[in-house]
Amino acid sequence: MRVIVASNYDEMSEQAAALFAELVAENPTATVLPATGNTPMGMYRALAQRAGRGELDASRLRVFQLDEYCGLGQDDYRSLFGWTQRSFIEPLGISAANVTRLPGDAANPEAACASYEQKVIESGGIDIAILGLGPNGHLGFNEPPSDRSDPTRLISLTPESIVSNGPYWGGEDRVPRQAVTAGMTVILAAKTILLVVSGKSKRSILKETLQGPTTPNVPSSFLQQAANVTVLADQDAYRF
Numbered sequence: 001m002r003v004i005v006a007s008n009y010d011e012m013s014e015q016a017a018a019l020f021a022e023l024v025a026e027n028p029t030a031t032v033l034p035a036t037g038n039t040p041m042g043m044y045r046a047l048a049q050r051a052g053r054g055e056l057d058a059s060r061l062r063v064f065q066l067d068e069y070c071g072l073g074q075d076d077y078r079s080l081f082g083w084t085q086r087s088f089i090e091p092l093g094i095s096a097a098n099v100t101r102l103p104g105d106a107a108n109p110e111a112a113c114a115s116y117e118q119k120v121i122e123s124g125g126i127d128i129a130i131l132g133l134g135p136n137g138h139l140g141f142n143e144p145p146s147d148r149s150d151p152t153r154l155i156s157l158t159p160e161s162i163v164s165n166g167p168y169w170g171g172e173d174r175v176p177r178q179a180v181t182a183g184m185t186v187i188l189a190a191k192t193i194l195l196v197v198s199g200k201s202k203r204s205i206l207k208e209t210l211q212g213p214t215t216p217n218v219p220s221s222f223l224q225q226a227a228n229v230t231v232l233a234d235q236d237a238y239r240f
């Protein structure tokens with residue numbers, strides 16, 4: 001595991017974008033699992049700027065949605081699909097045909113999760129996962145406890161995640177209680193993982209992620225055992 005500490009959020013975002021751009025140059029049709037959440041947004045803006053300047057062609061990437069709230073159509077303003085589209089897919093000019101949704105509105109979520117996993121396998125697995133760090137150590141919506149062998153599945157949000165997701169949607173009461181998430185198996189098997197972490201509020205969970213015992217109670221701790229992980233943190237987050 002490699003840890004890169006940047007002096008602030010903007011620098012971290014630029015460094016993450018630079019690393020990602022290198023990976024895309026090496027493999028322009030890579031499969032990507034991009035997180036939503038606030039942390040990667042600076043990185044995505046930096047990528048959009050590079051694409052706008054003609055320094056990056058990410059248009060042939062194949063995108064797999066990382067996670068989604070249940071019961072929301074893709075056009076619902078709260079959907080993580082919509083957020084991924086606005087922040088990553090559209091600014092980078094990736095065509096809809098290259099995007100695999102993880103549908104939160106499927107009539108049969110278990111079947112939808114199985115079909116998603118099948119598509120990941122058929123595509124050769126995930127090349128690049130861009131992850132944020134949940135305040136409780138969740139990756140995507142792999143809430144604690146999540147083991148390294150947990151597949152893509154339906155989960156219930158923990159009370160802590162309902163609180164931490166509240167600000168995205170203007171209040172805890174608006175946060176859906178269930179979600180579907182790419183499994184720990186899908187995430188941990190990614191050929192390259194970029195984990196972006198910013199701010200004082202993530203300091204203790206980052207320490208547990210990097211230095212604590214590997215345990216389902218901190219799903220992100222399993223990153224210690226993944227093959228090719230780069231953690232990009234700002235100084236506020238990495239100070240321990």
Ligand code: GLP
Pocket residue numbers: 035036037038039040066067131132133134135139140141161165
């Ligand atoms: C959310 C998402 C995760 C995200 C994490 C951190 O609940 N499900 O995919 O990485 O929490 O979010 P943020 O970057 O806003 O702290």
